[in-house]
Amino acid sequence: MAKNQYTYAVARIRSKELTLLNNQILEQLIASKSYDECIRLLQEKGWGNQDTKTAEEILGFEHEKTWELMEELVDDISVFDVFLYANDYHNLKAAIKQAYVGTEIPNIYLSHGTVKVEDLYTCVKENDFEALPDHMREAARDAYQVLFHTGDGQLCDVIIDKAALKAIYKRGKASDNEVLAGFAELKVVASNINIAIRGNKTRKGIDFFQRALAECDTLDIQRLTEAALDSESAIHEYLSSTIYSDAVAALKESLSAFERWCDNRIMELIKPQRYNPFTISPLAAFILGRESEMKSVRILLSGKLNDLSENLIRERLRETYV
Amino acid sequence: MMNNLGIVFALLGAVLAALLSGIGSAKGVGMGGEAAAGVITEDPSKFGKVLILQLLPGTQGIYGLLIAFITLSQIGILGGNADISLAKGFLYFGACMPMAIVGYASAIRQARASVASIAVVAKKPEQFGKAMIFPAMVETYAILALLISILAVVGIGGLSI
Numbered sequence: 001m002a003k004n005q006y007t008y009a010v011a012r013i014r015s016k017e018l019t020l021l022n023n024q025i026l027e028q029l030i031a032s033k034s035y036d037e038c039i040r041l042l043q044e045k046g047w048g049n050q051d052t053k054t055a056e057e058i059l060g061f062e063h064e065k066t067w068e069l070m071e072e073l074v075d076d077i078s079v080f081d082v083f084l085y086a087n088d089y090h091n092l093k094a095a096i097k098q099a100y101v102g103t104e105i106p107n108i109y110l111s112h113g114t115v116k117v118e119d120l121y122t123c124v125k126e127n128d129f130e131a132l133p134d135h136m137r138e139a140a141r142d143a144y145q146v147l148f149h150t151g152d153g154q155l156c157d158v159i160i161d162k163a164a165l166k167a168i169y170k171r172g173k174a175s176d177n178e179v180l181a182g183f184a185e186l187k188v189v190a191s192n193i194n195i196a197i198r199g200n201k202t203r204k205g206i207d208f209f210q211r212a213l214a215e216c217d218t219l220d221i222q223r224l225t226e227a228a229l230d231s232e233s234a235i236h237e238y239l240s241s242t243i244y245s246d247a248v249a250a251l252k253e254s255l256s257a258f259e260r261w262c263d264n265r266i267m268e269l270i271k272p273q274r275y276n277p278f279t280i281s282p283l284a285a286f287i288l289g290r291e292s293e294m295k296s297v298r299i300l301l302s303g304k305l306n307d308l309s310e311n312l313i314r315e316r317l318r319e320t321y322v
Numbered sequence: 323m324m325n326n327l328g329i330v331f332a333l334l335g336a337v338l339a340a341l342l343s344g345i346g347s348a349k350g351v352g353m354g355g356e357a358a359a360g361v362i363t364e365d366p367s368k369f370g371k372v373l374i375l376q377l378l379p380g381t382q383g384i385y386g387l388l389i390a391f392i393t394l395s396q397i398g399i400l401g402g403n404a405d406i407s408l409a410k411g412f413l414y415f416g417a418c419m420p421m422a423i424v425g426y427a428s429a430i431r432q433a434r435a436s437v438a439s440i441a442v443v444a445k446k447p448e449q450f451g452k453a454m455i456f457p458a459m460v461e462t463y464a465i466l467a468l469l470i471s472i473l474a475v476v477g478i479g480g481l482s483i
Contacts, residue, residue, distance in 0.1 A: 005353070007353055007356040007357050007360070007437055008356040008357065008359055008360040009360065010357070010360070010441070011356070011357035011358070011359070011360025011361050011437070011440055011441060011444060012360035012361070012363050012364055013360075014360075014361070014441040014444040014445055015360070015361055015363075015364030015365055015444045015445075016364060017445065018444075018445060277357070277434070277437045277438040277440075277441045278434075278437070
């Protein structure tokens with residue numbers, strides 16, 4: 001019983017939650033006079049170490065720290081596959097493109113995937129995808145063929161992105177966990193809406209939408225395709241009839257407002273986990289809370305770097321988990 | 323032959339009271355220990371507070387032991403006459419059941435409340451007093467079961483059956 005309850009891990013996460021940035025600290029960061037002061041404040045709050053100086057180094061360090069903690073807390077990190085698949089598919093894209101251009105490109109791979117980057121690159125280089133996981137094999141083969149025969153990088157991306165969404169969705173639903181399943185659903189929904197809006201703006205045809213949109217429970221992709229082929233207001237109209245009607249206002253504002261709406265929706269999903277003392281859910285919520293926090297810090301630092309006003313930065317920040 | 327079964331059932335009752343309450347407490351204190359260790363890993367200064375919360379589900383094991391001990395002395399296993407009728411044996415068995423069953427179930431439930439309270443202490447150590455109340459409430463039912471088991475075990479001795 002204790003094993004699936006994650007009693008030790010959740011108790012440890014509860015203590016770790018004290019180190020997350022709350023609204024008060026974010027306000028302090030917003031009020032800081034410069035980018036350098038912001039970095040110094042973050043370092044005072046325990047972000048980064050003595051070797052990390054730049055924003056990217058600090059954020060990279062914090063990302064690693066979260067995943068190292070999770071690897072320590074759970075015996076089998078595959079419980080978080082739903083988060084790790086995105087890294088795998090990103091790495092697959094990178095490996096195919098690297099093989100296509102035939103030159104070494106530094107720092108294009110992400111860490112913490114379920115497939116080792118070296119194995120992935122070997123499969124792509126040898127055009128033999130048998131060693132890849134089932135969910136990835138067919139998409140890898142198709143994307144490889146498309147890029148090498150047509151040179152169409154965008155189509156290659158569409159094939160891999162859809163396979164990633166299908167894998168995340170399937171893994172999330174199979175997890176039998178409300179946070180992981182909810183995250184997978186929201187991830188697919190957000191991507192589908194994004195694809196529909198961008199596809200409509202660039203006047204894509206039905207083939208594109210059929211290739212790119214992934215199945216999910218809460219959106220009818222047939223209707224979304226029809227709306228995307230029609231107009232942006234048709235997409236809004238369709239979304240108004242779904243449980244995502246509140247996304248329409250964000251979409252009307254801008255795509256970055258929609259992105260913020262997606263993040264806030266994930267926050268709504270994970271917030272009840274602050275009071276759950278058992279199961280993997282509070283750990284998953286912590287990962288997502290940390291990601292949201294890092295996104296806020298990234299926005300804040302780039303705002304400071306570009307001398308944006310405090311109000312402009314404040315309205316772009318994500319909700320905090322604590 | 324049937325007359326000898328009285329002591330068998332009486333002893334079985336005593337054993338189950340100690341056994342089930344003990345298992346419940348062992349599981350409960352174990353769960354509390356896992357949570358407490360998680361908090362201590364991050365902040366060792368909270369040791370005293372989380373230790374108390376960890377130990378709360380341990381009382382059921384003690385109550386079970388007490389009932390088993392009283393029963394053993396009442397039925398003459400610890401000395402005296404161990405010759406009791408089948409009916410009395412059943413009565414002793416039944417008398418031990420509140421402690422056995424409620425002891426097991428309440429220890430597990432109390433442990434869950436303790437783990438939740440340990441999480442409260444992890445984030446808000448100043449709320450320790452309030453956090454301790456929640457698992458302590460579960461103790462009420464273990465004490466009620468203990469009371470009934472004691473009254474019944476002691477009372478059976480005076481019956482002439």
